[in-house]
Amino acid sequence: MSDMKLHPMKEVKIIIEGEHIHFVTDVLDRIKASGYTVFSNISGKGHHGYHEGHLMFNDTSSLQMILTVVPEEKLDPILSGLKPFLERHSGSLFVLDASVLRPDRFDSKEA
Amino acid sequence: MSDMKLHPMKEVKIIIEGEHIHFVTDVLDRIKASGYTVFSNISGKGHHGYHEGHLMFNDTSSLQMILTVVPEEKLDPILSGLKPFLERHSGSLFVLDASVLRPDRFDSKEA
Amino acid sequence: MSDMKLHPMKEVKIIIEGEHIHFVTDVLDRIKASGYTVFSNISGKGHHGYHEGHLMFNDTSSLQMILTVVPEEKLDPILSGLKPFLERHSGSLFVLDASVLRPDRFDSKEA
Numbered sequence A, B, C: 001m002s003d004m005k006l007h008p009m010k011e012v013k014i015i016i017e018g019e020h021i022h023f024v025t026d027v028l029d030r031i032k033a034s035g036y037t038v039f040s041n042i043s044g045k046g047h048h049g050y051h052e053g054h055l056m057f058n059d060t061s062s063l064q065m066i067l068t069v070v071p072e073e074k075l076d077p078i079l080s081g082l083k084p085f086l087e088r089h090s091g092s093l094f095v096l097d098a099s100v101l102r103p104d105r106f107d108s109k110e111a
Helices: A018-030 A072-088 B018-030 B072-088 C018-030 C072-088
Strands: A007-017 A036-051 A054-070 A092-100 B007-017 B036-051 B054-070 B092-100 C007-017 C036-051 C054-070 C092-100
Touching: A007 A018, A007 A072, A007 C092, A018 A036, A018 A054, A018 A072, A054 A072, A072 A092, A092 B007, B007 B018, B007 B036, B007 B072, B018 B036, B018 B054, B018 B072, B054 B072, B072 B092, B092 C007, C007 C018, C007 C036, C007 C072, C018 C036, C018 C054, C018 C072, C054 C072, C072 C092
Parallel strands: none
Antiparallel strands: A007 A054, A007 A092, A036 A054, A036 B036, A036 C036, A092 B092, A092 C092, B007 B054, B007 B092, B036 B054, B036 C036, B092 C092, C007 C054, C007 C092, C036 C054
């Protein structure tokens, strides 16, 4: 069991309406996130974006969550790529500290 | 790309049997959590609560997970609201540190 | 509302192809993780393991995610039990700091 050392990474979760999933995965592909997982058929209650300065709520909507784990240096490109989108649409983005066994698997320059 | 600053929040995940989901979402609505996401049709193995001082296990059951992200000051009301329930029923609650781009979206006093 | 104190634990998420789920749950059962939750019918893009020294990618595949929360002393046995598997197969493992209300529920020596 050579090394059980864990390497620090960032876990990013993005929850959006299902129709917009490709916008998010395109951003992840562009910055070469090494992979992501999509959770479908989830539901939620939350903000529905802003409309004429008012906060719009919807009761439930069909959502998807994209989970990715990236080296810290890829966090800013993800945030920059998604922030304008998230300001115009419903959706949330959370960042958490995570760690992984094999950092090379998450740093796919060759992806 | 004005500010990529992230703001600290708490991610709370609650895993319960599907029949009890409204108890949890009522607590979240009451303390004005700004939103939550529900994952359905998940399964699990775990505690089944306590029965006459014995820990009861079930092999698999139909579960739901509720994920919410709240400002730290809303964590205690969530824990207080759910703890008695979780002591009498099967279920788990985890808290993690998370951060978000737009803290105002998660602090919906007007919700 | 006696104590709202939270106790530190480790959240472990393992994402693998669905056919291998029992390998993972067997490891968790063996080290007496007190429980776990399985998310099915998720999809993903990522590494497909190594084949003759080359990294193999697949576009999408049917995946499952296993989520468990364990005391820190059970983390190493999980990593040791799964690392050889993850080196030969597609899959990812992330570790995050989490906290829980009831640590006894997650330390099932009697499980």
